[in-house]
Amino acid sequence: MNKISIPIGPQHPLLKEPLTMNIDISGERVLGGTLRLGYVHRGIERLAQQKTYVQNVHLIERICGICSHVHTTTFCHAVETLLGIDVPIRAQYIRALMCELERVHSHLLWLGIIAKHVGLDTIFMHTWHDRELALDIMEEVSGGRVSHAANQIGGVRFDLSQEQEAMIRKTVNDLSDKANTLMDVIENEPVLQARTKGVAPLSAETIKNYCVVGPVARASGVDVDMRRDHPPPPYDRLTFNVITRQDGDAWARTVVRAEETRETLKLCHTILDEMPDGPVSVRAPRKVPEGEVVVRSEAPRGELLYYLRSDGSENPARLKVRTPTLPALNLIPKQLSAIHVADIPVVMAGVDLCIACADR
Amino acid sequence: MSILKAVINAFRKTPDTVKYPYGPLVIPKGFRGAIVIDTEKCSGCGLCVRDCPAAGLELIKESRQDYQLIHYPARCAYCGQCEDSCARGAISHSNDLVEPTYDSDEWVVVLKHQSGD
């Protein structure tokens, strides 16, 4: 059959954010593809140099619409390290709680998307409603559903009251029930497994060569998790399991994320149990002393790296953000060969694309 | 077939949709809505304007007694930084939703107009 080239993107029902893939196919076989990025480049790193540290917290929050909190947490952690101030323990725990809730809603969102791409709209609707519970908690405590504005340099903006803690516990329990039901559904869904098992498997070696991080790496048996390997506070005090699978195919990625959702919900309970009393913020000076720092943390999609250089003024001299999606995007053209056209959505969704993060 | 069970359960329950314009909308207590100001407390110091990350606030200051604090709701990011920065607790977010507009350029709210006397 003749080779034809189908464009996927910038606008395509498969994509929630713009990118372009030109995919060469022959009949129902995919021969290969090329990737083009940059549609949502907003110049945030340059913009960050023109704004003060206080303003940057809100700018950084807008890098991503899903993992917004972990971005600000990492940025604040970097600034606080340069300033040499100790963030109150309670503030660290509240930050960690928000990060974990964010991981829950990000993973549920992803599970819904993979279900939608294989035609299981029911699971998509159900997971996205369950995800709302996590968003509701975050809106209730911080005031914003997506842009929480929970962090400030030196702590967090709000404190959790007794009623709020009880509400969070109740909702997290509720979410655990729903996550268990969801796991049950996914494990017993024959067509979903037929569509994802054995699709585009990645070896641990490939993962390491391409520096892929996060759930995609863990699904291929590469045991990396920044929360455990280089724990930012307060993760050094918390214990949790890191989920890994060996197969590396789309099904392993699904299972890793679903299991991680359950594990994260358990971690939310641990955080609430161990949260000490005390203040939630300390005063931070506006000017940051000269120096540079690299901070890493675990975003829902993998390792997030911030490099910050200060020249002693109110504005950062250089801010470099390395998001977990970019190496995963490099792997897509490699995965797009010797698969069916029908597997393209599974492959593209499998790496959990966040183009806004990747382009910045 | 646990998906069948999930589907039947979903069918028996009422839908989860919030019928917002036709039904009530629950807004959480801490929701960051429209910007309001306590004109008694505001002294026109400009701390909120300095820290605003979205250039949503402007202070036109002739003198200590003669100034205008202007809010541009279309530029505002509703991040709550002004509330945080204000030393006197004058500016804050209310719990109300911000109504949309057709003309965002002309959308200017004068929060406080102090004319000297």
Added chain:
Amino acid sequence: MISGLFYLLLFPGLLFQVICSLFFEWLDRKLLARFQRRVGPPWFQPLADLIKLFSKEDLLPEGANDLVATLLPLISLSAVLTAGLYIPIAGFTPFSFEGDLIVILFLMSVPTLAYYLAGVVSVGVYSILGGSRSLLQFFSYEVPLLIALSGPAIMSGSWSVEQIMISQGSMGPFILFQPVGFVLAVVGLIGKLKRDPLDIPKAKSEVVGGPLTEFTGAKMGLWHLVMNIQAVLGIFLLTNLYLGWTKTFNPLVAVVVFIIEFLVLVVILSGASAIYARLRIDQLAGLGWRILVPLSLLQIGFVILMGI
């Protein structure tokens, strides 16, 4: 003459079928919404959608054959409307003759071929991909569907739907004797209608809109109408062939039973689209030829043995 026009335009012709198809679409969407914890559309939504589509601008890409693209939905619509004249509704059969089942099945496969051609003449890449997929799917479901539907005909010894219904009146509904055939017919019907979970030719995340990607306006509206009328007629046909033992009943009872059976089949179709994921096209072909065809042959063998 007057009664002929009545049959063609009002009942069981155009108007009745359009109203039934709009009702079917609403019920299907509403049920699916409730399965997915949503509210679903109000009752007039399908009609509003149709009016909206007919009032929209009609565009086709450069290089597409406008005449053929306009004719295809019209031909499909007339084919399904004609098929509707021969399908008994609650035992009411104005045009019954020996062999009308074959005519109905032939007329109802016209839209599938037109669907494929629509993909080819509207030159988009997704359209061509979707078109070739729709043909592949056609070869996978049509054979088991036809073999399964010949079960009732063999059992009653006639290729007339009315005759099949009459023999069900004495023997009992054929679903009792051919449950496997009924399931196969439902699967085949889902494949014919390109509904979820067998919506492979128009899978949104893979080929955008399938063969109809480039269609807009009134042509798209006609296609929607064709698909929905086809769905309604398919359900009517299955009801008559497998559950049509009410031919000799009091007409009022027959109508009530017919409506109940129609609703049950709609629930089955909506439920199937809610709980099953979409197969890949190679998996569907494997399912069709490795599982459905042998099963349908077994069913036919069973029917023939029973006849002896």
